[in-house]
Amino acid sequence: MFDLLKKKLSEFSNQLKQTIQQKTGEENAKPADSSKATLSNTPIEPIFEDKPVPITPTEKPVLKTPMIGKKPPKEKPSVSKPIAKDKRELKTKIGILEKTKAIFSGEIELGEKEIANLLDELEFALLEADVEQETAIKIVDAMRQRLVGKKISSRQNIDEFIKTEIKHALVTSLEIPDYQPFLFRIQTKKPFVILLLGPNGAGKTTTLAKIVRLLQKNNKTAILAAADTFRAASIEQLEQHAKRLNVRLVKHTYGADPAAVGFDTIAAAKSHDIDVVLIDSAGRQETNQNLMKELEKIIRVCKPDLKLFILEGYAGQASLAQVKEFDKHLSIDGVVLTKMDTDPKGGSALSVLHELKKPIFFIGTGQGYDDLEEFELENVLDKIV
Numbered sequence: 595m596f597d598l599l600k601k602k603l604s605e606f607s608n609q610l611k612q613t614i615q616q617k618t619g620e621e622n623a624k625p626a627d628s629s630k631a632t633l634s635n636t637p638i639e640p641i642f643e644d645k646p647v648p649i650t651p652t653e654k655p656v657l658k659t660p661m662i663g664k665k666p667p668k669e670k671p672s673v674s675k676p677i678a679k680d681k682r683e684l685k686t687k688i689g690i691l692e693k694t695k696a697i698f699s700g701e702i703e704l705g706e707k708e709i710a711n712l713l714d715e716l717e718f719a720l721l722e723a724d725v726e727q728e729t730a731i732k733i734v735d736a737m738r739q740r741l742v743g744k745k746i747s748s749r750q751n752i753d754e755f756i757k758t759e760i761k762h763a764l765v766t767s768l769e770i771p772d773y774q775p776f777l778f779r780i781q782t783k784k785p786f787v788i789l790l791l792g793p794n795g796a797g798k799t800t801t802l803a804k805i806v807r808l809l810q811k812n813n814k815t816a817i818l819a820a821a822d823t824f825r826a827a828s829i830e831q832l833e834q835h836a837k838r839l840n841v842r843l844v845k846h847t848y849g850a851d852p853a854a855v856g857f858d859t860i861a862a863a864k865s866h867d868i869d870v871v872l873i874d875s876a877g878r879q880e881t882n883q884n885l886m887k888e889l890e891k892i893i894r895v896c897k898p899d900l901k902l903f904i905l906e907g908y909a910g911q912a913s914l915a916q917v918k919e920f921d922k923h924l925s926i927d928g929v930v931l932t933k934m935d936t937d938p939k940g941g942s943a944l945s946v947l948h949e950l951k952k953p954i955f956f957i958g959t960g961q962g963y964d965d966l967e968e969f970e971l972e973n974v975l976d977k978i979v
Contacts, residue, residue: 596940
């Protein structure tokens with residue numbers, strides 16, 4: 595899970611580190627060479643040493659006959675040449691110290707030309723990790739804005755600097771505003787109604803059972819609605835999960851109105867003081883107009899508080915068009931990425947966040963009831979950066 599994405603970002607980090615170290619070395623070398631030449635021609639003496647100022651000895655005055663009626667000529671002030679020489683030496687040595695200080699400050703500034711090739715390689719790397727193209731471009735642009743013109747001191751930890759910049763760029767590109775965690779949302783209403791949507795085989799029914807286990811761990815009760823009255827054996831499959839988890843199930847016969855099943859389940863939840871209603875639904879392709887009308891009716895009748903689209907994580911970019919079509923008709927509230935334990939790339943999560951502007955609530959990491967992780971962007975970034 596996220597293995598290839600982590601590998602590609604690590605490669606970018608290493609290349610960027612080499613670029614920074616190389617530039618730091620070049621910048622430090624420039625003033626070092628020029629100051630070396632100056633130092634070789636300049637005698638090294640203490641700058642602030644008190645040097646005696648030589649005084650020219652004056653001859654004893656000779657007595658002459660006074661000049662009657664005339665003023666004596668004014669003497670010209672003497673100029674002390676040794677003092678002027680000391681001032682020039684002091685100025686030269688201060689200039690040498692300033693250059694030496696520049697060497698040890700080690701501050702460099704990244705330019706567009708120096709990282710252009712790296713950013714191009716980053717874009718290709720993201721595409722290889724199954725990040726959708728527009729998402730990859732957005733991430734690269736965010737990295738460019740973070741890095742170009744950035745001043746870096748040699749005293750900084752370069753690894754931590756790079757990690758921080760990559761995280762900031764990803765958060766800027768992917769963060770969903772006003773996101774509220776699942777367990778916080780379900781506190782807002784009773785019963786809280788959840789509708790699960792998605793194509794066949796994505797793992798809707800299994801995900802529904804995993805959510806039940808999560809609710810039970812948090813002392814919340816649940817009831818299930820077998821509203822997939824289209825697919826053969828779908829009701830029996832959900833019934834098995836209900837027995838294992840010891841929760842109530844409302845079902846009708848195959849071919850019955852799914853909206854009626856959901857309506858009856860909500861009524862049962864109210865009468866038995868149950869916290870959460872989970873409605874399973876039929877899975878067909880987004881191009882199936884009958885399915886869309888059926889789901890629209892469920893939403894109109896049951897008024898779900900949360901519409902979760904169940905999406906196979908390893909399906910990658912191909913699944914984005916599908917979820918976008920569902921969203922256009924049904925206005926989904928969030929996504930659950932399933933089978934992420936079988937996805938070696940991990941880029942689909944970034945694509946969903948950027949392209950859909952919808953939160954990912956959970957990640958499925960296996961077939962067991964406990965194999966469901968709440969999605970937190972910060973935790974994911976810690977894993978891949």
